[in-house]
Amino acid sequence: MVLSFLNRKWYCLGCFEEERxxxxxxxxxxxxxxxxxxxSWVEYETKAGCCHWEGVQCSNTTGRVIQLDLYDxxxxxxxxxxxxxxxxxxFQELRNLSLGYNxxxxxxxxxxxxxxxxxxxLEALDLRENSFDRNxxxxxxxxxxxxxxxxxxxxxxxxxxxxxxxxxxxLELNDFISLEELDIRGNQFRSFxxxxxxxxxxxxxxxxxxxxxxxxxxxxxxxxxxxDTKTMHSLQVLYLDGIIVSNISNMLQSLxxxxxxxxLYLRYMKIPIAxxxxxxxxxxxxxxxxxxxxLDANFLQSIGVMTSLKFLSxxxxxxxxxxxxxxxxxxxxx
Numbered sequence: 233m234v235l236s237f238l239n240r241k242w243y244c245l246g247c248f249e250e251e252r253x254x255x256x257x258x259x260x261x262x263x264x265x266x267x268x269x270x271x272s273w274v275e276y277e278t279k280a281g282c283c284h285w286e287g288v289q290c291s292n293t294t295g296r297v298i299q300l301d302l303y304d305x306x307x308x309x310x311x312x313x314x315x316x317x318x319x320x321x322x323f324q325e326l327r328n329l330s331l332g333y334n335x336x337x338x339x340x341x342x343x344x345x346x347x348x349x350x351x352x353x354l355e356a357l358d359l360r361e362n363s364f365d366r367n368x369x370x371x372x373x374x375x376x377x378x379x380x381x382x383x384x385x386x387x388x389x390x391x392x393x394x395x396x397x398x399x400x401x402x403l404e405l406n407d408f409i410s411l412e413e414l415d416i417r418g419n420q421f422r423s424f425x426x427x428x429x430x431x432x433x434x435x436x437x438x439x440x441x442x443x444x445x446x447x448x449x450x451x452x453x454x455x456x457x458x459x460d461t462k463t464m465h466s467l468q469v470l471y472l473d474g475i476i477v478s479n480i481s482n483m484l485q486s487l488x489x490x491x492x493x494x495x496l497y498l499r500y501m502k503i504p505i506a507x508x509x510x511x512x513x514x515x516x517x518x519x520x521x522x523x524x525x526x527l528d529a530n531f532l533q534s535i536g537v538m539t540s541l542k543f544l545s546x547x548x549x550x551x552x553x554x555x556x557x558x559x560x561x562x563x564x565x566x
Contacts, residue, residue: 233439235408237548241318247281247282247283247295247296247297248295248297251282251296251297251322251323252281252282254319254320254323255273255282255285255288255297256273256275257319258271258319258320259273261316261319262302262305262306262313262334263306263310264310265310266310267306267307267310268307268366269305269306269307270285270286270305271286272284272285272286272386273285273286276456282297283295286398286560287300287301287302287305288300288301289301289328290324291325294325296324297326298325298326298327298328298353299325299326299328299329300320300323300326300328300329300412301328301330301332302329302330302334303330303331303332303334303358304332304333304334305334306334306335308335310335310535311451312335312336312337312363313334313335313336313337314336314338314339314340315331315336315339315340315343315344316340316343317339317343317344317345317346317347317348318343318347320348320351321347321351324351325353326351326353326354327353327354327355327356328354328355328356328554329351329354329357329358330356330358331358331359331362332358332359332360332361332362332387333360333361333362334362335362335363335365336359336362336363336364337362337363338364339360347387348380349379349380350379351379352379352380352381352382352443353382353408353472354380354382355382355383355384355385356383356384356385356386356387357380357383357385357386357387358385358387358556359386359387359388359391360388360389360390360391360415361389361390361391362379362389362390362391362466363391364391371493372384378447380408380482381409382408382410383408383410383411383497384410384411384412384413384441385411385412385413385415386408386414386415387415388413388414388415388416388418388419388561389416389417389418389446390417390418390419390421391418391419402485408439409438409439410441411439411440411441411442412441412442412444413443413444413473414439414442414443414444414445414446415446416446416447416450417446417447417448417450417471417473418449418450419449419450431452431454431455431456432446433455433456433457433464433489434458436464436467437464439466440464440466442464442466442467443466443467443468443469444467444469444470444471445467445469445470445471445476445482445513446470446471447470447471447472448471448472448473448474448475448497449473449474449475450475450476451476451477452472452475452476452477452483453458453477453478453479453482453483454483454485454486455483455486455487455489455490456486457486457489463489463491463492464489464492465492466488466492466531467490467492467493468492468493468494468495469493469494469495469497470487470490470493470495470496470497471496471497472496472497472498472501473497473499473500473501474499474500474501475501479503480502480503480504480507481499481506481507481510484507484508484510484511484523485512485513486511486565487510487514488513488514490514491513491514491515491516492507492516493514493516494516494517494518494519495517495518495519495520495521496511496514496517496519496520496521497521498520498521498522498525499521499522499523499524499525500523500524500525501522501525501526502526503522503525503526503527503528503531504523504528505527505528505530505531505533505534506534508531508534508535508537508538509534509537511537511538512537512538512543514538514540514549515539515540516540517538517540517541518540518541518542518543519541519542519543519544519545520538520541520543520544520545520547521545522545522546523545523546523547523548523549524545524547524548524549526549527549
């Protein structure tokens with residue numbers, strides 16, 4: 233690594249030797265047994281070194297690796313990939329780690345997510361669209377990423393091998409005190425609490441900073457509350473696209489558990505006209521997205537009960553026009 237002094241500030245040129253070597257080991261692991269990914273990661277390089285390699289970003293001040301974007305980097309024609317956390321530990325300042333769409337199925341013995349918790353600076357972890365089975369969540373509950381106090385974004389979407397799991401309890405959300413975005417869509421989860429098909433709000437309440445939650449393409453009947461349930465003040469964006477629900481009226485009614493919700497996504501749904509009234513309790517709702525849903529021809533007549541609504545998206549719903557509500561123009565994205 234080379235240090236340069238410019239305008240009374242130190243700037244780093246190149247990367248740390250230990251991190252460069254670790255990246256080469258990681259490349260070897262990704263390409264095992266005969267892959268050809270990451271051709272720019274070569275042993276002999278210029279002064280800029282590994283900071284200019286594909287998917288690698290370094291800090292301008294310290295020269296340390298702060299981001300590894302390895303999404304869809306491993307050839308799917310290769311055999312299953314098993315996670316080895318030790319390969320990532322040399323990156324002491326790593327903030328963003330993307331391992332999505334790599335056919336990850338598990339981890340090498342004693343090299344699981346417990347070791348990953350040593351990355352104290354990690355803010356975003358992307359594990360989407362892999363091939364994890366149901367054992368990974370139970371492992372998380374025991375190993376728990378206790379060290380990831382700065383984790384703000386967790387993407388665990390599209391892991392279809394996980395079904396019928398009490399997911400929120402298993403994830404031990406109390407550990408992720410800084411989490412702002414949680415994406416667990418498309419996992420075919422059936423249980424989100426002690427009641428079948430219900431999301432226990434008490435489990436979510438531990439996430440005081442949670443702003444965005446994506447539960448799309450799961451089986452959800454309602455958001456279950458109790459007399460002791462506190463109000464979630466932080467949640468502003470909720471995705472429920474294409475969920476499987478037997479009584480959508482009850483489900484929409486249960487959304488009053490999120491009184492500060494600003495944007496609600498209910499795309500790819502069948503929504504009877506009477507059920508839209510159940511959203512009248514969401515007094516802060518500004519955006520409603522119903523694209524590609526089956527709607528009643530008189531649907532627009534029921535929107536008047538939603539006095540805070542500013543934007544309504546009805547693309548591919550067979551409806552058209554604009555909406556005027558109490559002098560406030562509400563654009564329709566048709």
